[in-house]
Amino acid sequence: MAKTAVKEKSPSDIGLDTLLGHYKTMVLIRRFEESTYRKFREGKMGGYLHRYDGQEALVTALIPQLELPGDKILCTYRDHAHALLCGTSPRAIMAELMGRATGCALGKGGSMHLIDPDNGFLGGDGIVGGPVPISLGVGWALKYKNTKNVCVCYFGDGAMNQGGVHESFNMVGLYKLPVLYILENNQYAMGTSVSRSTGQPDFVKKAEAHGIAGERVDGMDFFTMWDAAKRALARIRETGEAYFLQVDCYRFVGHGVGDDNTQGWKFYRTEGEVHEWMKKDPIVKLGAYLKDAGVLPDELAEKIDQEAIAVVDDAVAFAEASPEPPLDSLYENVYS
């Protein structure tokens, strides 16, 4: 019964055990992000904080399909989940967010600049369209070195209105480079909706205009996202040419701490709209599927939740107990 259900709705190569693992990852991301918000409010973190709540399927249904560290990942400042998926330890991420010496960037990057090159993660980027020109170079290097690897570049809908993105698309289309673009279309560039920021909201057309094929995907559904990523990756590895996924999704919280869980986000979106999208919560949806399939009874769901909380608590305890970077490291790492 359960196996039939998997075959109907998901790629045949995901066994239920594996699927349960992906569900656990999504729960971990959610609990991790909730915790970062609490710690920020406690004053344990500075700068900005951009959460991934609601967008978990975009990383969980893609990154496990990669061959890290040969494949490379770039993303924007909304990067905690990407680091978790690449295999960066929750401790090293939380420590980085708290500006500790044990952070994945020795406390020099912070929330927006998580990085883990040993695991193929070339970093979060604080500039909206910033990772896209860089992905052109990473894709170039992968082709130059005659690998079959792919560079996956995540960025938001706001980036589609920046010039460097289009220069880079044009060159990636021209040189035919192995880059998978994941447009995290969470509908808002900070507080400016897609409809208020572009005369052409069909982003796939913009990629196609530069010679990059693409398609639109529902990012609130794990299986749809998984299938699209799988097809795209296979296609890129076979042809060596870039592909573009416009992944429609929604962030359940604000853009950053400025409008996060406060009234701020109501300036640009209605409560009704937020609640409609929350009904499509990818974690709830995958959980319901697994429950139907008979592998996620309520007790197990509760246990998974508690385990996620324990991992996050451990990361927090580790970060809080970690030393700040030594002052004499201030001038280190300016140059290699």
Next chain:
Amino acid sequence: MAVMRYSEALRLAMTEEMERDDSVFICGEEVGQYQGTYRVTEGMLSKFGPRRVVDTPISEIGIAGMATGAAMAGLRPIAEFMTWSFALEAMDALVNHAAKITYMSGGRISCPVVFRGPAGVGTQLSAQHSQSLESWFAHTPGFKVVLPSTPEDAKGLLKTAIRDPNPVIFMENAGIYGQRGEVPEDTDFMIPFGQAAVRTEGSDITLISYSNMVLKCLKAAEALEKDGIHCEVIDLRTLVPLDMDTVVKSIQKTHRAVVAHEEWKNVGFGAELASRIYEQAFDYMDAPIERVGGADVPMPYAKNLERAAIPTDLDIIAAVKRALA
């Protein structure tokens, strides 16, 4: 040794490094089929093929991103800007990415990339093509900034730049691409960064400069010699790292200094240099430091106005006389 042009010395450096290391490649506008806007890359496409000599669209952000990303992924790109004026299009990729990725990653990523191309002023190219921007880059931690003034330095410094594990801003000077000089043919000939060259020894005053302005200093020194004034001319060669030891040592001998460059005087590199001299050698100074720099205006087109905007050897001579007065 072989006598060759400044531009040929640059080409020789790139050719040798590309023969030595497959991870080195060139990208930029018109570097291949067109043979280079200033012929610096002439013949390199036919020698190395389109994998390693890459013609790009007119997309400076794309070029800078391509080079930076490729460096982060283990290659050693040389990105050519048709002129440094056009690099302004790419400032985010340069300043916010190439210069900072090593620091932001806690040293976990290196970015061994060379950004090169002609800088400098003159030939009535007017405001958007004729300017010197070295201080913009010297101001930004993470870059090394190199400005060769001779064919020998062009080769030796470019080879060092290509092998350096950091982003290097390599500013050539279009006005001296045709200048000839002796260049070592040894494929291991390199000039380390942070070592200024004393071009002429003298005891009365130190002239400190770099790039094309060094040639004007030498011309001024020659003229002043006839008046019995012995100038010591220092060519910094690299602004970052900066060789203050050579500068201070010279001032301990001459007790007077003129700092000179073609870029705008206001907040120009000469201001930094003068400040450091005061910090490190004030007790040896017998006169205030004189600054020579470009007029603080967008470069005008008309020949006479342009001439008035660009500092000359005569301006240096006047500065020397003020310092010695």
